[in-house]
Amino acid sequence: MSLTTSIQSAVIKGLEVIYSKSFDGKDFQINQTKPEFEGDYTVVLFGLLKPLKQSPDALGKSLGDYLIQNHPDFFSDYNIIKGFLNLVISDSYWNAVLKNNYSDTRYGRSPKKDKTIVVEYSSPNTNKPLHLGHLRNNFLGWSVSEILKADGYDVVKTCIANDRGIHICKSMVAWQKFANGATPESTGIKGDHFVGDYYVLFGAEYKKEISALVAAGMNDEQAEMEAPIMRAAQQMLVDWEAGKPDVIALWKKMNSWVYAGFDVTYRRIGSDFDAMYYESDTYLLGKQLVEEGLQKGVFFKKEDGSVWIDLTAEGLDEKIVQRKDGTAVYITQDIGLAVNKYEAYKYDSSIYVVGDEQNYHFKVLKLICGKLGLPSEGIYHLSYGMVELPTGRMKTREGTVVDADDIIDEMVRVAAQKTEELGKVKDFTPEELDALYDTIGLGALKFFILRVDPKKRMVFNPEESIDFHGFTASFVQFSHARAKAILRNEDVDPAFELLADEALLPLEKELLILLERYPATIQ
RNA sequence: GGCCUCGUCGUACAAUGGAUAGUAUAAGAGUUUCCGAAGCUCCAGAUACAGGUUCGAUUCCUGUCGAGGCUACCA
Secondary structure, eight states, X not given: OOHHHHHHHHHHHHHHHHHSOOOOGGGSEEEEOOTTSSSSEEEEOHHHHHHHTOOHHHHHHHHHHHHHHHOTTTEEEEEEETTEEEEEEOHHHHHHHHHHHTTOTTTTOOOOOOOEEEEEOOOOBTTSOOBHHHHHXXXXXXXXXXXXXXXXXXXXXXXXXXXXXXHHHHHHHHHHHHOTTOOHHHHTOOHHHHHHHXXXXXXXXXXXXXXXXXXXXXXXXXXXXXXXXXXXXXXXXXXXXXXXXXHHHHHHHHHHHHHHHHHHHHHHHTOOOSEEEEHHHHHHHHHHHHHHHHHHTSSXXXXXXXXXXXXXGGTSOEEEEEOTTSOBOHHHHHHHHHHHHHHHHOOSEEEEEEEGGGHHHHHHHHHHHHHTTOOOTTEEEEEEOOEEBTTBSOOTTTTOOOBHHHHHXXXXXXXXXXXXXXXXXXXXXXXXXXXXXXXXXXXXXXXXHHTSOTTSOEEOOTTSOOOOSHHHHHHHHHHHHHXXXXXXXXXXXXXXXXXXXXXXXXXXXXXXXXHHHOHHHHO
């Protein structure tokens, strides 16, 4: 039982004894006492005044006296300021907490619940490298997964790769046209960046061709349609869907380069997945489900052959689920994926970590899943705001995207620089130093991103390096101590383990109080 | 137009409906130094606006204003 709930039940019992009235935990609040007041925990009495017809002072006094008399080993003192009853927890209680939990490396974690939660996060596109927005996604998805694990759930971390579509074909066409057979190996460029470069090249060439056509007298719209490189990309998409062997081979080859590059980044930031899904597989299942849904009457077909769902009764619009030419739209594959995941894991809850521009999309998906007979109450869209630059949104076309690998390198570089300035690492080996700088740099980056409420947009200014001072400094200090111990294979102090490992999780308040009151014991 | 989200010191972010709205940075003053940087001390600075609910509102509700997103046979 946590400290707060222990206090709560003691207060409820006390009120019953003194006033013969029963309350529950919702009738009053228990907070940590503000540092400027004496005490550790505070019972807020205001809510109790009216039903008990008592003044704050009288109620505080009788309750305070009761608690001290009946729980002398728990409370040692109290004071009343306005309607706040500040309780001082006794040293013997703290000592008992410390003794019982000091060597418990699983302190704060819940027992197993036998419930499964699927968390989908990251969702990369296989035509370009990860950027800052992906980092927010990955940090959120990974953290939420680990928090849920600590809370006793069985968590399945999944990742859907958006590995098909016109954007992939653009990179492929540009590579065919301009690469002369170059590969990541031959150029020494990381695979995802290598492929991303051709995606950019496609854009540049496309622009050039449009200007040429416009100069020759074509209007803008027509030029955009007629540009040869775009027609090549569209043709490649058709060929891909038709399974043309050389196109499939090229697609597989270029995707494998990208995955190799992603692996490096994922390993570095600590993202891992229990299951990978590929849109190239799930979209086919989605199409099957559209067919079944049509039989069941969940969907309906318009005269032109396109398939829709009517969500006007739910306050939304009609939504297309399959084009008139029979090809899949974006949501088609998500329907397939949802069913696929449910059949595989029979989850109690399915969390999607996806940006807030898709709020509507997931509202629709949840409704469709429900209508198809999936238990959809557990579907939860963990929506987060964009990471913006001071100049506004990041845009690939304008080259204003902050690359994930670049920002990580920069953080680690700054970590190294600052650490060396402090000169506390003279006895580290080069390997230990590299590991240490990675820990510190990535820790600061994760903290910088995760400290912001997920649903809010956040601004990242690349001109100002991320702050290693202040709150982060304490994180860094713990990381130093812990990294060193781990690298030396020493036993890690459980307190360090907890604070460093889970500094990004909600910290157990009790342990923090212990640290403050008994620093000598912990160190 | 309709729907959704967000508006807090100059800036970036906090605050389960509770006490004097917190932290970091920048700014100002001082201190330290051969000079500079870093450091240390002090100081000032915000709930967009108007109502409502409540003993009590940054928090909940309504309206206004502002920012962003969605409203695609793009993904």
